[in-house]
Amino acid sequence: MTGRASHFAVPILDRWLVHFPLHRVSALVDRAAMHALVAAEPSRSDRDGHLLSLRRDLASPPVRQPAPRTGPFDPSYLVIVTTRGCNINCVYCDFGGPTSKKVYMDPAIAVSAIDWMADHLVARGRTRYFLHLFGGEPLIAGDLVDIVVHRMRHVCAARGLTPFIDVSTNGVMTLERATWVGRFLDSVVLSLDGPPEFQNRNRPGNNGRDTFEVVDRTARCLSSAGIELCLRACVTRESVLRMPEMTRWMIESYSPSVINFEPLTENDSTAGAGLDAADPFAYARMWMASRRIADASGVRLVYSATESDVPRLSSCPVGSDAVVITPDGAANGCYLQPEDWVKRGMDMTLGRVSVGQGIEIRPEQAEHLRRMIIDKPRCRGCFCQWSCAGGCHVSNTYLNCPEEYTDFCFQTRLITACLLLEDLGESATVDALLDDAEAMKRLVSHPWDVIGAGEHQHG
Amino acid sequence: MAEQLAQNAPLVFQCAPDVVWVSTPGGIRVEAVERELSLTLGYPQAALWDFVVRGVSEGRTIGMMRHIGGFADESVTFDFVARSVREWQQQGLIVPR
Numbered sequence: 001m002t003g004r005a006s007h008f009a010v011p012i013l014d015r016w017l018v019h020f021p022l023h024r025v026s027a028l029v030d031r032a033a034m035h036a037l038v039a040a041e042p043s044r045s046d047r048d049g050h051l052l053s054l055r056r057d058l059a060s061p062p063v064r065q066p067a068p069r070t071g072p073f074d075p076s077y078l079v080i081v082t083t084r085g086c087n088i089n090c091v092y093c094d095f096g097g098p099t100s101k102k103v104y105m106d107p108a109i110a111v112s113a114i115d116w117m118a119d120h121l122v123a124r125g126r127t128r129y130f131l132h133l134f135g136g137e138p139l140i141a142g143d144l145v146d147i148v149v150h151r152m153r154h155v156c157a158a159r160g161l162t163p164f165i166d167v168s169t170n171g172v173m174t175l176e177r178a179t180w181v182g183r184f185l186d187s188v189v190l191s192l193d194g195p196p197e198f199q200n201r202n203r204p205g206n207n208g209r210d211t212f213e214v215v216d217r218t219a220r221c222l223s224s225a226g227i228e229l230c231l232r233a234c235v236t237r238e239s240v241l242r243m244p245e246m247t248r249w250m251i252e253s254y255s256p257s258v259i260n261f262e263p264l265t266e267n268d269s270t271a272g273a274g275l276d277a278a279d280p281f282a283y284a285r286m287w288m289a290s291r292r293i294a295d296a297s298g299v300r301l302v303y304s305a306t307e308s309d310v311p312r313l314s315s316c317p318v319g320s321d322a323v324v325i326t327p328d329g330a331a332n333g334c335y336l337q338p339e340d341w342v343k344r345g346m347d348m349t350l351g352r353v354s355v356g357q358g359i360e361i362r363p364e365q366a367e368h369l370r371r372m373i374i375d376k377p378r379c380r381g382c383f384c385q386w387s388c389a390g391g392c393h394v395s396n397t398y399l400n401c402p403e404e405y406t407d408f409c410f411q412t413r414l415i416t417a418c419l420l421l422e423d424l425g426e427s428a429t430v431d432a433l434l435d436d437a438e439a440m441k442r443l444v445s446h447p448w449d450v451i452g453a454g455e456h457q458h459g
Numbered sequence: 460m461a462e463q464l465a466q467n468a469p470l471v472f473q474c475a476p477d478v479v480w481v482s483t484p485g486g487i488r489v490e491a492v493e494r495e496l497s498l499t500l501g502y503p504q505a506a507l508w509d510f511v512v513r514g515v516s517e518g519r520t521i522g523m524m525r526h527i528g529g530f531a532d533e534s535v536t537f538d539f540v541a542r543s544v545r546e547w548q549q550q551g552l553i554v555p556r
Contacts, residue, residue: 107523107526108526110526111526111529143519143522143523146506146509146510146523147523147526147527150502150503150505150506150509150523150527151526151527153484153485153486153502153505153506154502154503154505154506154527154528156484156485157484157485157486157501157502158502162484163484176513180509180513183481183482184482184509
């Protein structure tokens with residue numbers, strides 16, 4: 001148990017959205033009902049007993065509270081960062097791609113990590129083995145990728161495990177390599193920022209060349225390969241209003257399983273390139289419009305901060321005992337580069353690969369990462385805390401970060417509320433909310449959503 | 460590659476024209492439909508098949524196969540590669556490029 005709040009309410013126009021995520025309960029109630037709920041008073045208007053039911057949930061213990069991991073280190077999946085180098089030059093890259101050297105992991109390190117993970121999974125009685133390839137651009141390490149994928153499939157076949165391999169890629173590859181990916185991998189997250197005017201500007205080649213044409217070819221190849229294709233687009237101030245149009249275009253052109261729109265995070269590079277983050281209110285409005293379009297075509301549209309069917313303590317691998325192996329053989333709990341977390345005074349390391357021996361995990365570091373995700377001061381009063389979970393633990397809710405909500409929080413709070421309302425069949429209320437700038441501001445800046453915890457009056 | 464390995468003659472292969480193949484969770488399934496020939500290649504042969512039909516050079520193939528198959532040394536890897544390639548060539552599954 002974490003001792004965190006689990007009963008929330010936020011203002012939606014002239015009503016209140018009540019949300020008990022750990023009870024899987026939400027309701028849209030009027031002001032009188034909200035007052036009665038908070039004050040534990042009977043309500044004459046509660047003819048159907050809904051308020052009584054909510055009050056019962058309010059008083060009862062959570063039924064699905066996620067707990068931090070305990071006990072021996074128990075990795076859920078393995079990430080191999082084949083290289084930090086990259087073959088393109090994205091203007092917003094914060095993984096060091098454009099500047100990192102094309103240094104590839106020693107195959108012996110990769111094989112040791114893969115075998116260690118298989119040993120662990122078999123010892124734990126697991127049947128599935130998840131491997132994620134990440135970079136830089138992971139697929140530029142051609143021979144290493146071949147070794148990693150085939151070695152993993154080999155050990156799975158030998159040890160009765162079902163392999164699942166996915167890759168995050170920029171799609172700049174030969175047609176032969178794209179065909180190979182379609183044959184041997186199960187899922188691809190392909191970054192494509194939209195039509196040529198966005199893709200070529202945001203994601204140029206290292207020599208300044210356009211990348212749209214080759215990524216389009218890769219996307220079409222993967223689309224026909226029968227694997228899970230997720231198209232991931234970074235949304236900027238320039239592209240935000242075209243999200244619905246881009247959604248239709250992506251569905252018609254590439255038939256993806258998933259479309260993932262993530263807002264641009266501004267950094268030194270984006271400032272130099274003249275790229276600005278999207279307005280969080282516009283982003284939320286366009287994201288909801290896009291989601292309806294995707295839903296109508298049976299395509300899942302996702303935003304990482306709301307992407308959870310069950311309550312969670314982390315929206316990324318941190319805290320889940322996932323192991324990220326970097327090209328130098330370090331085993332970390334996070335995809336980012338050490339300098340990213342060091343500048344925040346954080347340590348996301350787990351251990352190191354020892355060739356022929358496997359991965360040596362430092363138990364105290366594993367425990368440190370498990371505990372890091374439990375309490376986020378900025379999130380204590382927020383109704384999204386069990387789904388967003390604070391976002392990136394390094395760049396968003398890092399150690400000693402300011403407690404004020406950010407643009408990330410604004411768009412997350414807005415989208416989360418809209419999704420809950422949609423689930424309640426309140427599409428008209430979503431439309432009214434997204435048309436009302438003042439109502440949106442009231443919702444996103446509501447400082448304390450927790451019911452009965454004192455800091456703010458509901459009702 | 461088998462010939463090359465045996466006689467030091469440069470030779471790379473490709474799939475025979477009537478052969479199709481797909482990857483499966485445990486390896487690769489190869490079929491020559493007109494000849495009613497079908498076989499399943501487990502690992503590490505499946506990886507070797509992938510390299511052979513892509514025309515990957517002998518040196519790179521042996522280097523990669525040693526890691527994939529966990530072979531003790533280069534000569535053991537070499538023998539495994541030569542034997543498999545010869546067998547596939549005799550079965551008419553691969554032909555010189």
